[in-house]
Amino acid sequence: MNETRTCDVLIIGAGATGSLAAMVLAEGGLDVVCLEQGSWVEAQDHPHHHADWTWQRKTNWSPDVNKRHHPDDFPVDSDSSQILMWNAVGGSTNIYGAIWPRYRPSDFRKGTEHGMQPDWPIAYEDIAPYYEAADKIVGVSGLAGDPAMPPRAQCPTRPMPFSSVARRLSDGFDSLDWHWWPVEAGAVSQDYDGRPACNNCGICNGCPRGSMSKYSMSVWPKALAAGCELRTHARVLKIEKGPDGRATGALYIDRNTGRTVFQKARIVIVAANGIGTPRLLLASDNLANGNDQVGRYLLHHTLVACEMFVDEPVDGQIGYVASLISRQFAETDVSRGFVNGFNFNCITSTASAGELAAGWFSKARAPWGKGHHDWFQRHFGHSIGVFAIGDDLPNPDNRVTLSDHLTDSDGVPAAVTHYAPGENDRRMMNYMLDRLEELAKACGAFEYSLQDYRDENGVYRTPAWHMIGTCRMGSDPQTSVVNKWNQSWEVPNLFIVDGSVLATGGVVNPTPTISALALRAAVHIRDNFQSLSTTTRSSLAA
Template sequence: MTAQRTCDVLIIGAGATGSLAALVLSQAGLDVVCLEQGSWVEEKDHPHLRSDWTWQRKTNWNPDVTKRRHPDDYPVKSNSSQILMWNGVGGSTNVYGAVWPRYRPSDFRKGTEHGLQPDWPLAYEDLAPFYEQADRLVGVSGLNGDRAMPGREPSPTGPLPPSKVSKRLADAFDRLGWHWWPVEAGVISSDYDGRPACNGCGTCNGCPRGSMSKYSMSIWPKALEAGTELRINARVLKIEKGSDGRATGALYIDRNTGHSHFQKARIVVVAANGVGTPRLLLASDNLANQSDQVGRNLLHHTLVAGEMFVDQPVDGHTGYVASLISREFAETDTSRGFVNGFNFNCVTSSPSAGETAAGWFTNSKAPWGADHHAWFERHFGHGIGIFAIGDDLPNPNNRVTLDPFLTDSDGVPAPVTHYEPGENDKRMMTYMLDRIEDVAKAAGAFEYHLHDYRDAEGVYRTPAWHMIGTARMGADPETSVVNKWHQSWDVPNLFIMDGSVLATGGVVNPTPTISALALRAAGYIRDNFAQLSTTTRAAELNRGDL
């Protein structure tokens, strides 16, 4: 094993948050090293121009790591949910959909609202400037003026062009008297920062052009130019801690050579996602876990879906992945029979003929035999999909643990995820399905299908890919893992910057909020590096004594 220089900041994980932290800290002149167990995903690697695109999306490019089996992956055991992650530079932005709405102010104060979730140790107003900064760095499209949200600066690029799907759905929401708005997207509608505008080629989930913001193309070039040292194919085995209680660095394997190295650091930042981060902390002798909260309170979002078909061709296989968002039911109304709310993500239909015939959003499939061509002619290009995404309540038994036997190829225990929606979540899901049915009828669908993601035995197999809440922030070290600056209560020079720190799930895709939080936390490290890099001063700063 070789030991290397002591860097100022060691970042573990080169995904969205790792890249943003690297950018901020390197631009401040700090010596930053980032370890990423995967490699670069090049434009030619994407399956978008291949004739077997659908097959690739089901296999080698499946966003669910439990189905993909890529050499850069590690095994994950899950009882009920898909695990959307991508081990590589840019992380899950290589395969995500880049739907880009923000949390609402009420999402930060659920403890005050109903007490079944914790209050965040910060407010929407604290995060708002960093939402704006993230939007500018990423390049976000959207339409300003949505009165369902706080005022904000105009998006860097305007809204994506309205599609036939969005027009059909907008009419349906108008008939129901419900809120709708063009969806904010991490997709540029005009050329921006050296990247080309979206060409509307279809439901992407990842973009080889960089029109949908892959952080490997939008953020990492800037971080590398600022001086970050990025080491790919570097699998971290363990974060070490010294006798003074501080993290000393990380032991890792160079997967190209098989040699082990120890990277020493004054500050360690973990940015390995809501499954990978608790896995690494637990595998590092239960690091930063005096509260017993590491891995607990796994949130996926409450999710149901609907698929509808209309007589008018809507060309749902083209355009951007999402079209409209509706926040009509985003706030708590206990007359519905549950606390918390949900929103509608209104998306396009299947991007390919094969997925239309085999079933895309739900289990509706084309019949075999004489009626196949007639069914396909009526359905392909006529489909519309809707997700309803709700704020699930935390449960300490929904968690990430370590498997006692299964390991990755370097001997690190595999994570095991357990998730089951609670009674409040199930009541919300029933209500959500009824509202999707309302939309289908208002849209004049000749056929629609609802999906609550229960299997034949009634077990929920949620595809709610978001992995959050497993090392949550808070104001009390007894019930949280990090403070409001993402600093570990137990290890004062250890910071966590990914979806695991989210105290609540909100009703929207988490990447915008995770990105804004990473920028805020990285700025805090930058501005307080001198104090944080010393033993006593870091502990005092953690307690708020400085």
């Protein structure tokens, strides 16, 4: 086994949060090493540049780690229909849609609101400056002034063009007297920080141009310029701990040479996502898990959807993936029969004729044979999609564990995930479906198809696009894994900065909040490095 120098900070994972931590800490003058089990994804690797891009998105560019079987991946034994994960520099920003809404103030105080979720140890006001900082790095496009949200600074770039899809949907929302607002996007609507403006190509699962903020293009160049050492094809086997209870570094396989290497560090940061992080901690001799909380409280969001078709051609196959957001039902109203709320993510359509005909994200499919061309002529370019995303209640039995028989190619046990909605979640989902039907009718749809993500046996099998909550933040060491600074209660020089720390799921895509929290944690580590690098568990508890 080879040993390396002792670095100041070791970061495990080069995705969104790992890149932000690397940038802040390296720019702060610290010696930073980042280990990434994947590699770089070059522009020409994306399916956008290939004639068979529809096929590629179903196979080697599928967002589902279990469908593409890439050598950089690890398997996940899951009862969800899809596990969105991308092991590479930039992580899942290579494949995501970059819808960029923030949490609301009430998302941080659900324990006070109804007691069925915990309060965060921080408030919206604590994270707001870091939302602004992340937005500037990403170049978020959008429009300030949403009356459903706290005041914010103007977005770095102007809103995406108001499309025909957005106009048709806004008319529907207005007729129902429901809230709507142009969606904030992690994509630049004008040239920004060396990246070109969005060209509205409409294939918004990752972006080879970097118009959609792919962190390998927007953040990593800054981290590398500041001196961070990034090692790709470095699969971490386990994090080691010394007799004093502090992390000493990580043992990893250099997959370029086959060597086993131990990287020593004064502080270790884990940024391996809501499944990868608990998997690694559990595989590291149950690290930071004396309270049996690591891996528990897996959240995916309650999710249902509607695909609607309107007579007017709305050209949903072009333009940025999302158009509007509605927070009409985002806050709790117990008269609906459940606590928590949901929002509508209003998206465009698929750019692929084949995907539309085969069933884009609902059960609406073109007939084969007679009537196929007539169906296609009436439906292509006339499609609008709306997702309803709800705040699911945390359940300790929804969790990540280790497989007793399945491993990755280096022998590390695979992750096993279990997720099922609770009674409150199911009541919310039924209510969401009814509201989607109302919206489709208000938009004048001649046809619509609801998607409840149940299989042929009636079992809810959500796509796990959002994997959060499995190492949650809290104020009580017995019921949480990290404190308000993303610092492990049990291993004081271990920090977790990915989506696993989210105490509640909110009703929105989590990447903006995850990014803001990572920036906040990194600034705290940078400004307190000397004391944090020698902190003991007893002094942390005090």
